[in-house]
Amino acid sequence: MLNDELHLSYQILGDDFTRAGEASSDVKHKLKMMGISPETVRRVAIAMYEGEINMVIHADGGTIDVIISPSEVKLILKDKGPGIADIELAMQEGYSTAPDNIRSLGFGAGMGLSNMKKYTDEMDIETELGVGTTVTMTIKI
Amino acid sequence: MTVQELINKGKFKPINIGSNLDQQIAEPFCCDLLSIAMGKAPSGSAWVTVMGNINTLAVAALTDVACIILAEGVMFDDATLEKAKSQDITVFGTDEHIFDAALAIHNFLHE
Ligand SMILES: Nc1ncnc2c1ncn2[C@@H]1O[C@H](COP(=O)(O)OP(=O)(O)OP(=O)(O)O)[C@@H](O)[C@H]1O
Numbered sequence A: 001m002l003n004d005e006l007h008l009s010y011q012i013l014g015d016d017f018t019r020a021g022e023a024s025s026d027v028k029h030k031l032k033m034m035g036i037s038p039e040t041v042r043r044v045a046i047a048m049y050e051g052e053i054n055m056v057i058h059a060d061g062g063t064i065d066v067i068i069s070p071s072e073v074k075l076i077l078k079d080k081g082p083g084i085a086d087i088e089l090a091m092q093e094g095y096s097t098a099p100d101n102i103r104s105l106g107f108g109a110g111m112g113l114s115n116m117k118k119y120t121d122e123m124d125i126e127t128e129l130g131v132g133t134t135v136t137m138t139i140k141i
Numbered sequence B: 001m002t003v004q005e006l007i008n009k010g011k012f013k014p015i016n017i018g019s020n021l022d023q024q025i026a027e028p029f030c031c032d033l034l035s036i037a038m039g040k041a042p043s044g045s046a047w048v049t050v051m052g053n054i055n056t057l058a059v060a061a062l063t064d065v066a067c068i069i070l071a072e073g074v075m076f077d078d079a080t081l082e083k084a085k086s087q088d089i090t091v092f093g094t095d096e097h098i099f100d101a102a103l104a105i106h107n108f109l110h111e
């Protein structure tokens, strides 16, 4: 088991679908190697991927910091995208502003933020229009 | 039924064979919207879909499905096929409808 905190950092590129999900995959593998339970690893992987792909689609990329401690995994996703006008609306299942070309790839069900909420113990969104969005999620181990 | 046993049935055309040949297939799962699949796909399931792009692979890898079954004659492009190889994800193809492909999996699991 790990005793200290482990910090990981990822740069996410906007509109790059060939590499989208690689950061989440990497974290998933690292957590697996640490012997963290498959159910916890799955929750982290789902929450992080949804956040990662949202930054790719909606925010022209950003950064993800992952802090793994013996008791929890913290995910901090920061972007300089357009921000979210109405968080409550955005959180609703089925709400999506994804354009047609993105929907044709299978996105746009409007389930990403709900998945993030559902699979994490804590989730906080800070956003400012025209400045960017920071999503912080915690998953207890 | 393991992934190898599904290959042996000869029902679906192997498009990429990963190293998870001994993994048990738990159940079929049908969905074409990625964030629904992300939230709902059971690990170990055979995911039947017509959404055949690179993001399908990311969702499959993160949810630990046993394999992807591309229905309705859907095929990956070359770049996606390469990614399936490098990510070690088992993928089959079929011309059947989603329902018929999933029903076949269901029947194999209950025969
Ligand atoms: N990082 C972000 N920056 C700006 N807007 C965002 C961001 N994340 C989400 N949004 C907004 O919130 C909406 C809902 O997000 P959510 O992830 O739930 O659905 P979606 O991405 O549209 O579709 P999917 O079901 O494929 O995830 C988005 O359509 C978008 O308008």
Ligand SMILES: [Mg+2]
Binding pocket: A050, A053, A054, A111, A112, A113, B035
């Ligand atoms: Mg989303």
